[in-house]
Amino acid sequence: MSIDAVVLAAGRGTRFGGDAPKQYLPLDGSTVLARALDAFLAHAAIRRVVAVIGAGDEGAFRAAVGPRADRVEVVTGGDTRQASVAAALAHLAVDPPERVLVHDGARPFLSAALIDRVARALDDADAVIPAVPVADTLKRIDHGRVAGTVPRDGLAQAQTPQGFRFAALRAAHAAMPGGATDDAMVMEAAGHPVRVVEGERTNHKITTPDDLPAARLTYPAVGKGFDVHRLTPGGPLILGGLTLDAPFHLAGHSDADVALHAITDALFGAIGDGDIGHHFPPSDPAWKGAASDQFLAFAADRVRAAGEICHVDLTIICERPKIGPVREAMRRRIAEIVGIAVERVSVKATTTERLGFTGRGEGIAAEAVATILRS
Numbered sequence: 001m002s003i004d005a006v007v008l009a010a011g012r013g014t015r016f017g018g019d020a021p022k023q024y025l026p027l028d029g030s031t032v033l034a035r036a037l038d039a040f041l042a043h044a045a046i047r048r049v050v051a052v053i054g055a056g057d058e059g060a061f062r063a064a065v066g067p068r069a070d071r072v073e074v075v076t077g078g079d080t081r082q083a084s085v086a087a088a089l090a091h092l093a094v095d096p097p098e099r100v101l102v103h104d105g106a107r108p109f110l111s112a113a114l115i116d117r118v119a120r121a122l123d124d125a126d127a128v129i130p131a132v133p134v135a136d137t138l139k140r141i142d143h144g145r146v147a148g149t150v151p152r153d154g155l156a157q158a159q160t161p162q163g164f165r166f167a168a169l170r171a172a173h174a175a176m177p178g179g180a181t182d183d184a185m186v187m188e189a190a191g192h193p194v195r196v197v198e199g200e201r202t203n204h205k206i207t208t209p210d211d212l213p214a215a216r217l218t219y220p221a222v223g224k225g226f227d228v229h230r231l232t233p234g235g236p237l238i239l240g241g242l243t244l245d246a247p248f249h250l251a252g253h254s255d256a257d258v259a260l261h262a263i264t265d266a267l268f269g270a271i272g273d274g275d276i277g278h279h280f281p282p283s284d285p286a287w288k289g290a291a292s293d294q295f296l297a298f299a300a301d302r303v304r305a306a307g308e309i310c311h312v313d314l315t316i317i318c319e320r321p322k323i324g325p326v327r328e329a330m331r332r333r334i335a336e337i338v339g340i341a342v343e344r345v346s347v348k349a350t351t352t353e354r355l356g357f358t359g360r361g362e363g364i365a366a367e368a369v370a371t372i373l374r375s
């Protein structure tokens, strides 16, 4: 049994607006279209993947999908979604699959499980769609006023990928000249029953600009940082961006502010951008004794170029100093350096019950987690 996939990307995205069609926009370190293609390229049951793009979009397509372009067959679409699907079906007809899945390139969040569900349901159906029940009350609006409430019982929102027996879909398209907003409608017009399987609420279609931030919220990136520095007699102690009265200080790279180093590495980790030693090598005399707030500010700027910093959570592991009395000052200072609200910074501390090097007061360890939303 052969299953091919058609990923539609020939639309202009007029409701979304902007310079480029929405499917080419960055998303989570990739692009909307690349994510949609990846779901099919990574799926073992899919034989061929066809991408349908607009005439003249070849450059934008290659830029958006990178090396994936060599693993998909590219077809030029038409003026409507239906015409774009028909172009892909004509292309596939040279070596027709038994089954075809048709997916919007503007739906980047489908899961492998959804592909499985649709493909499997075709065992005993000619047409299958995923759908989710309508969750809101539906109103009919007339000139800015509510003209009535539409009962939502039995109403659902259709999603893609929609699955079909290839021969049946091709014949149904040939029999319907236009006017369908999805392929199930083409099959309905040809008299085929359409089976429904459970869709996914996360399988949003990016339609208007507010769909993209909503979609990003579903996929945060998390980075983790860890650092240790040795304690040496003589104060003051620089920790968490503060200068604290203490009979000891930390020794090592720069001013050895172990807390800021851990957060810096967590931020780099969230965007896969190396670590503090990569950007500020300890062998470079420029960083000897340097203030660590500049490393943290640098990492925060790098992350901001790739997305938004949501939250930073720091844990300092030591017997001394006591962090409780300086916790709030430390939160404020870290928030100031990172450039986020203090509510988005957490500072915690723990001892190791006098065990190990931190328990013996030989050093201080710190670990941090940073959560970001990539653009």
Ligand SMILES: Nc1ccn([C@@H]2O[C@H](COP(=O)(O)OP(=O)(O)OP(=O)(O)O)[C@@H](O)[C@H]2O)c(=O)n1
Pocket (backbone or CB within 6 Å): 008, 009, 010, 011, 012, 013, 014, 015, 016, 021, 023, 052, 077, 078, 079, 080, 081, 082, 084, 103, 104, 105, 106, 107, 205, 206, 207
């Ligand atoms: N002529 C067309 C029109 C749409 N599509 C694709 O069909 C899907 C339908 O989503 P939709 O939100 O309607 O996309 P657009 O047509 O781009 O959006 P708009 O209607 O706002 O212009 C998208 O992946 C789109 O690229 C297509 O391949 N060819």
Ligand SMILES: C[C@](O)(CO)[C@H](O)COP(=O)(O)O
Pocket (backbone or CB within 6 Å): 081, 104, 157, 158, 159, 160, 181, 182, 183, 205
């Ligand atoms: C096919 C579809 O995604 C099903 O919900 C949808 O109909 C396509 O979007 P359009 O705005 O109707 O073209």
